[in-house]
Amino acid sequence: MSSWIFIDVDWTLTDHERKISSRVVGVLEKLVSRGYVVALASATAYPIVYGLARYLPTSEMIVAENGGVVGYRTELEVLGRVDKDRIIRVAEEKLSCCLRNSWQNLFRFVDVTFVVRENIVPEVAIREAKRVFEPMNLEVMYSGVALHVHPPGINKGQGIRKLFELLSESPKKIIAIGDSEVDIEMFKLADFSACPSHSPDYVKESVDYVASRPYSDGFIEIVEKFLL
Numbered sequence: 211m212s213s214w215i216f217i218d219v220d221w222t223l224t225d226h227e228r229k230i231s232s233r234v235v236g237v238l239e240k241l242v243s244r245g246y247v248v249a250l251a252s253a254t255a256y257p258i259v260y261g262l263a264r265y266l267p268t269s270e271m272i273v274a275e276n277g278g279v280v281g282y283r284t285e286l287e288v289l290g291r292v293d294k295d296r297i298i299r300v301a302e303e304k305l306s307c308c309l310r311n312s313w314q315n316l317f318r319f320v321d322v323t324f325v326v327r328e329n330i331v332p333e334v335a336i337r338e339a340k341r342v343f344e345p346m347n348l349e350v351m352y353s354g355v356a357l358h359v360h361p362p363g364i365n366k367g368q369g370i371r372k373l374f375e376l377l378s379e380s381p382k383k384i385i386a387i388g389d390s391e392v393d394i395e396m397f398k399l400a401d402f403s404a405c406p407s408h409s410p411d412y413v414k415e416s417v418d419y420v421a422s423r424p425y426s427d428g429f430i431e432i433v434e435k436f437l438l
């Protein structure tokens with residue numbers, strides 16, 4: 211039985227510009243060599259997370275689309291479908307003030323994503339999106355980099371549970387590192403959870419440790435302090 215580490219991608223594994231540094235790659239290498247199962251858990255589409263998992267030092271276990279798609283390498287499981295054309299159409303008709311469609315939606319099944327327009331405060335876009343989508347029995351989440359719309363019950367915690375079920379795994383320990391609302395359900399599942407310093411207060415309140423540094427510097431701090 212091994213310990214599993216689930217790592218959020220945007221603004222946790224990356225810097226603010228969403229780049230991955232050679233220091234981060236070095237830390238991932240060390241984790242893998244110490245026997246941790248290193249898994250990426252992202253709100254992003256599966257092909258993106260798969261590409262990262264394939265070419266970075268990870269164990270190639272993948273939670274994508276906010277837990278809506280999980281898998282190991284190219285063995286993926288899609289946990290439900292939404293009528294994404296309808297969701298995109300509704301957003302175009304009712305939320306074009308605040309949101310624009312994301313190219314990633316071409317590659318998505320369960321979780322539809324939008325970019326908040328630059329001149330709009332995220333809180334306003336979130337409020338408007340909830341007003342439109344919640345009556346359609348859809349949940350709205352904001353990761354700090356994008357807004358996500360999916361059926362209730364789709365989240366990274368549920369995705370991780372499903373991944374273990376598919377692989378018949380029961381890990382010794384689960385560690386979760388992330389920075390935003392989309393990570394909270396995976397924190398609940400974890401034996402140890404942590405976030406970088408730029409996370410919103412309600413995210414900080416849901417973890418065991420808050421790093422003193424933001425973005426990937428915070429990730430490196432967490433790993434060096436607790437895991438290596």
Ligand SMILES: O=C(O)COP(=O)(O)O
Nearest residue numbers: 219220252253254353356
């Ligand atoms: O696509 C996004 O919204 C960001 O995804 P992540 O922070 O879960 O990696």
